[in-house]
Structures are given as structure tokens and as C-alpha cells.
Amino acid sequence: MKRNTIIELGSSGSRAENPPPIAPDSPNVAPAASTATNVRVGGSRSAAIKIRRHGCVIDLSEMPLPPEVLFHRYFQELSPFWREKYRGKHDLEALETLELRPLLVAIQGALNEGLNEEHAVREPVDSHPFHLDYIDSTVPNALAFRHDDYAFIGITIRLVNELWDASDLLGKSEVIASLIGVRLVGEQREALRVVFFRTMLSFIVLHEWTHHIHGHVGPRGLGSVHFDEILDGGQGGDLESQALEVDADGYAVHLVLNNLIAGNARASAVTTFLKLDEQPLSVQDEVLFACFVVAVGAFLYIRHPVTVNSANVYTLTHPPQAERMNFIMNQAMRWCQPSRADLAARMALDRFQKLMRGTAEATPGDSGGINWAAQTAFLMSPDGREYNRKLNGVYQSYVQTLFPT
Numbered sequence: 001m002k003r004n005t006i007i008e009l010g011s012s013g014s015r016a017e018n019p020p021p022i023a024p025d026s027p028n029v030a031p032a033a034s035t036a037t038n039v040r041v042g043g044s045r046s047a048a049i050k051i052r053r054h055g056c057v058i059d060l061s062e063m064p065l066p067p068e069v070l071f072h073r074y075f076q077e078l079s080p081f082w083r084e085k086y087r088g089k090h091d092l093e094a095l096e097t098l099e100l101r102p103l104l105v106a107i108q109g110a111l112n113e114g115l116n117e118e119h120a121v122r123e124p125v126d127s128h129p130f131h132l133d134y135i136d137s138t139v140p141n142a143l144a145f146r147h148d149d150y151a152f153i154g155i156t157i158r159l160v161n162e163l164w165d166a167s168d169l170l171g172k173s174e175v176i177a178s179l180i181g182v183r184l185v186g187e188q189r190e191a192l193r194v195v196f197f198r199t200m201l202s203f204i205v206l207h208e209w210t211h212h213i214h215g216h217v218g219p220r221g222l223g224s225v226h227f228d229e230i231l232d233g234g235q236g237g238d239l240e241s242q243a244l245e246v247d248a249d250g251y252a253v254h255l256v257l258n259n260l261i262a263g264n265a266r267a268s269a270v271t272t273f274l275k276l277d278e279q280p281l282s283v284q285d286e287v288l289f290a291c292f293v294v295a296v297g298a299f300l301y302i303r304h305p306v307t308v309n310s311a312n313v314y315t316l317t318h319p320p321q322a323e324r325m326n327f328i329m330n331q332a333m334r335w336c337q338p339s340r341a342d343l344a345a346r347m348a349l350d351r352f353q354k355l356m357r358g359t360a361e362a363t364p365g366d367s368g369g370i371n372w373a374a375q376t377a378f379l380m381s382p383d384g385r386e387y388n389r390k391l392n393g394v395y396q397s398y399v400q401t402l403f404p405t
């Protein structure tokens with residue numbers, strides 16, 4: 001697997017003996033450093049800075065650095081090649097799309113708080129404190145990596161913008177509104193856009209979080225590993241790496257649906273955004289479930305479709321999009337079973353296919369449902385079925401290691 005490219009190329013094993021200085025453009029650090037009278041670089045998680053304020057020297061040596069500073073420093077320490085791609089923490093104050101800023105701040109705050117609480121009660125494989133932040137980058141990507149005893153998740157601002165644009169297209173689509181069953185007009189459609197965006201971004205973040213808590217990052221002897229999520233058909237993988245992606249998708253499905261349909265996100269989605277207060281609970285469930293399918297489908301549709309055959313499908317880092325969506329829907333149906341079996345029954349194959357067709361038509365680009373046709377044809381072929389059988393076998397074996405009986 002070539003998952004640790006940044007680590008291999010960008011950071012040396014001598015970091016501990018010769019740590020780099022605090023970058024002058026580190027957020028929250030630069031103002032203090034600018035007045036420093038005596039600067040030395042100490043432990044990786046302490047500031048080790050003395051500053052002069054109002055005639056007094058203040059020793060900041062033992063003050064721990066906040067995770068957003070450590071997040072930024074991780075990228076500052078990369079080689080020039082990788083720093084050109086990933087420049088550091090993105091300053092949301094500089095965000096061009098003004099209406100997106102409070103939304104990103106709110107999502108970041110809620111996920112950082114909620115997932116650290118989950119960390120505390122679940123005794124996960126990776127128990128490092130968790131921190132989500134945004135990366136200044138023109139590459140659409142999501143990364144999971146460990147650094148300075150933190151489990152970091154980074155979403156590039158380019159990916160954020162692509163999700164926001166796709167959400168806009170979905171929110172404005174008459175076909176999508178009709179398919180999911182909402183009657184929003186005019187500016188109300190902006191609310192539909194927010195539901196799609198929040199669902200997409202949450203799914204991606206929770207996918208990355210699963211890489212952390214299921215031990216995909218680090219404990220397998222690879223050190224601090226980062227996961228490239230958006231590789232447009234990246235090679236260098238195998239069935240084992242694909243099974244980890246299926247696992248991350250599957251766990252994210254359960255977490256997103258727990259939150260959207262049965263948890264904290266339901267009230268605002270139903271009342272504030274979708275105006276479904278008057279509808280029966282079963283109708284509300286159906287609309288929310290359809291929003292989930294459209295949002296996750298759109299996330300997969302906006303990427304370039306992978307061209308697969310019986311040879312290269314086994315060397316991909318991620319399963320082809322159509323295969324991922326199949327696994328995702330299997331997990332979504334499993335989520336419904338304990339208490340909402342009727343919801344699964346109403347998401348029949350015909351309804352699912354209509355939702356996916358509408359999503360593909362609403363989010364054009366260099367992908368779309370037409371291009372998935374080649375993937376689907378392969379997956380339906382004998383070679384494709386054999387690939388599916390093998391991938392499922394590796395995935396099931398992996399799950400047994402997570403939850404041994």
C-alpha cells in the first residue's frame with residue numbers, strides 16, 4: 001500500500017532529535033512569537049517561548065499548543081513537494097464564500113466535540129484526542145493522520161468547495177426535490193442545499209474517523225499513516241486496503257444515519273430546513289433517508305469514475321464508486337433493520353435507482369451515471385462477481401478481527 005507517501009517523502013526520522021522551529025505563519029502563535037525575547041524550541045507539544053508583555057517576561061515553555069497549531073505545523077514540516085499541495089490549516093476568515101464560513105465553523109465544532117465524547121466512551125483502538133480542521137489546498141482530498149499524539153482529520157478547502165457546489169446543484173434540482181418528496185420553493189431550496197452539504201461532509205469526516213478508531217492509522221506498524229481519499233482511481237492498493245475503505249464507509253453510514261434520522265441532526269433537518277413538521281414520522285424518515293442516499297451518491301459521483309477491468313480492479317486503493325455505493329446501501333439497509341424495517345422496504349431497488357439517476361443528472365461534470373455504466377457492467381460480469389466475492393471475503397475476515405466472537 002502507498003498510503004504513507006507524505007510520511008515517507010516529507011518527514012525524516014530525525015524529527016525528534018532536531019524538530020523544526022515553530023513556523024512564523026502558525027495560527028495563534030505568530031503574534032506572540034513576534035514579541036519574543038528568547039525563543040527556543042522544546043517539546044513538540046509545548047510552546048517553549050518567552051515573551052515580553054508590559055515590561056514582564058512571560059515563560060510559555062510548558063503551555064501545551066492547541067491542536068489547530070499542531071495541525072498547521074504538521075504541514076509546515078512536510079517537504080516542499082507536499083507543502084505545495086497541502087499548505088497548512090486553512091484560515092476560514094479568508095474564505096471567499098462568506099455564507100459557508102459559519103457553516104464550516106459549526107460543523108467543525110459539533111464534530112470535534114461529539115467525536116471526542118465518543119472517543120471517551122468507546123475505548124477505541126486509537127485513543128488519541130481527535131481534531132478536525134480544514135486544509136489550505138487546491139487538491140480535493142480528505143486525510144487522516146497522527147501527529148504529536150493527536151488523531152487528526154483534514155478536509156481540504158478544495159473538496160469543501162466541490163461539495164458546496166454539488167449541494168447547490170442538488171438543492172436547485174426540481175427532479176431531486178420531487179424524488180425525495182419535499183416542496184420547498186425559492187430561498188427554501190438553500191436549506192435543502194445545507195442538508196445535503198452537512199450530510200456529505202459528515203459522511204467524509206466519519207469515514208476518516210473510522211480509519212482512526214479502527215486502527216487503520218498507525219497500529220499496524222506503519223507509523224503515522226495518512227489516507228488519500230480522493231485519488232480518482234489511485235493504484236497501489238489491494239483487496240486488504242479496499243476492505244478498510246469498505247469498513248470506513250460502513251461505519252460512517254451507521255453514524256450518519258444515527259445522527260440524521262435518530263439523533264441530534266433530525267430536529268433541525270426536519271423543522272428548520274425541510275419544513276416537514278406536519279408530516280408523519282414515517283414520511284420524515286423517508287425524506288431523510290432519501291437525502292442521505294442523494295448526498296452520499298453525489299459525493300461519489302463528483303469524482304472521476306474509475307475505469308476497471310479484471311486486472312486493475314485488484315490494485316485500486318478504493319473499490320470502484322459503484323461497488324462502494326453497493327456496500328454503502330447494504331449497510332444503510334442493515335441500519336434500518338432493528339427499528340425501521342419499513343424504511344428499508346420503501347427504499348426498493350427501483351426507488352434507489354431513480355434517486356441515483358436523478359443525482360447523476362443533477363451533478364454533471366466529468367463523471368455521472370453514464371460513466372458508472374461501465375463499472376456496473378464489469379461488476380455484473382463473471383469477473384466482476386468474482387471480484388465482489390473476494391472483496392467481501394476479505395472484508396468479512398477483517399470485521400472478525402474487529403469484533404471477535
Ligand SMILES: [Zn+2]
Binds near residue numbers: 211227228245248
Ligand atoms: Zn478512506
